[in-house]
Amino acid sequence: MTQPNDSMEIDRREWLRRLALAGASAALPAGCSRRAAPVAEVLPADAPLRFPGKVPMRVINDRPPCLETPWSAYRHDLTPNDAFYVRWHLQIIPTAVDTRTWRLRVRGHVAHPLELSLDELRRMEPVSVVAVNQCSGNSRGLFTPQMPGAQWRNGAMGNARWTGVRLRDLLQRAGLKAGAVDVSFDGLDNGGLPSIPDFIKSLPVDEARREDVLLAYEMNGEPLPLLNGFPLRLVVPGWYATYWVKALSEITVLPHPFDGFWMAKAYRIPTTANAVEKPSELAQVTVPINKMNVRSFLTSHQDGAQVAVAQPCELSGIAFDGGSGIKQVEVSTDGGQTWQIASLDADLGRYSFRRWRFSWQPVARGRVPIHVRATSNAGETQPLVAGWNRAGYMRNVVEQVVVEVM
Amino acid sequence: MTPTTQQALPPTTARQRRRTMVALLVALFLAGAAISYVGIQYLPPATDTSGLSQAVTRPELLVQVDLPHEEFAIPPGPYREQFQVHCTICHSPRLAFTQPLLPEKKWQEVVQKMVTVYGALPTPEEAREIVHYLTVVHGQTPP
CATH class of the missing domain: 2.60.40.650 (Immunoglobulin-like)
Structure with missing residues (x-):
């Protein structure tokens, strides 16, 4: 830090x-x-699927966008923003954000719910950390036997200098009530159909209060690209990117464990070292992926x-x-x-x-x-x-x- | 209204009319202020609707992008239209065709997950047809 x-x-x-x-x-x-x-990464500059603010990238999916970083970008210690990989889950993603109306809300099991504008966040003490953001499923396409899911090669990762405010400072301002267990994070994206579970992730309250967990508004000294989570993104250094919620808009402190789909059913791993199991003998016990x-x-x-x-x-x-x-x-x-x-x-x-x-x-x-x-x-x-x-x-x-x- | 007509009216009526005018002006002013307040506080600001610029209109305030679109050529095959109708509501067809070639059993699991977890709406028969389509056009030949 x-x-x-x-x-x-x-x-x-x-x-x-x-x-x-x-x-x-x-x-x-x-x-x-x-x-x-x-080889393998020379993509035509006039490819029909060029995404705004991005160099030509391998398109895993275009709706919602899942784009893989070209390998040459890793010659830089800090992955350039315009080559940084992109991964969204749900098809309704924020394509326009008006910072005059956008607010970050902190609510739930707190003494003083907060509602903050980007300006207000930028006026707080800025903190930076250089941290790797890596998709849980980075390199999935290289597994044998293969499994369904985004077929990433090794390019679903990037390293950036993230600048923003400490989550724990905001939680302190809001005043956690006794008995807080989890903190959940929701962004501006949604599934478009009521049946599709909204992408909400959670952290145990002790992780949320780590001094290096940030709410970042800058990436490598620039505002976050919209495809990487403008205007604000949760940064959980050391943990997989599934927790780094993009276009963050709502933080909720809970007096009980969060049981939303994206924690309780998805992004779960066996408890073995490196989450290894056998196709013929799947682990019975799974936990949310983490470090x-x-x-x-x-x-x-x-x-x-x-x-x-x-x-x-x-x-x-x-x-x-x-x-x-x-x-x-x-x-x-x-x-x-x-x-x-x-x-x-x-x-x-x-x-x-x-x-x-x-x-x-x-x-x-x-x-x-x-x-x-x-x-x-x-x-x-x-x-x-x-x-x-x-x-x-x-x-x-x-x-x-x-x-x-x- | 001219001064001559005003002078022609009895003094009390003129005072009443003046009072009415003042009241009307105050009401108009209040209504205008209320509309402005609501507009500033709650309504989204006017944006560039030309559709041509996808760059940032005003960097600090409004950031917007246009996502590119390229019609993905869905391969021909039996029950192609069921795949098109039910699967591409929520995601690009590309997602299915960037998957590995999966055996029928795996495609069944995928389609089942789309129905039970994400609320896709094929009937059980249509779901079987979609599995058949995917196995034919993007499946694994049985050993």
């Missing part, structure tokens, strides 16, 4: 430096030549990228977890037989992407699998064999990218 002003300045410079480096490295083959363009597990990715190269033999080549990528921070990243270029430790860039905060780098000099021509494995400060690491669950949540296997050494 940092105050926005001084750290933002440093970060902006850093960001520009990285951007320039990324541009230069793309243009000049510096030892590690990449003759083939990255993210540890993951890492190679972002400098994609499957099929060409690399020059006997020349130094920098591999780089990202790692993150549910908030303990990244302790170590290891790289294997021999199919997982041996692992070597990668260097880590500056720490942007324990909820952020952590950039890792590894100098590699391929010795022989041919197809080479590259594996990356992260370990968190909490001691958690990534499995070598993929787990499975019925909903396709929480994938965190060590991923493989195969490059061509030429």
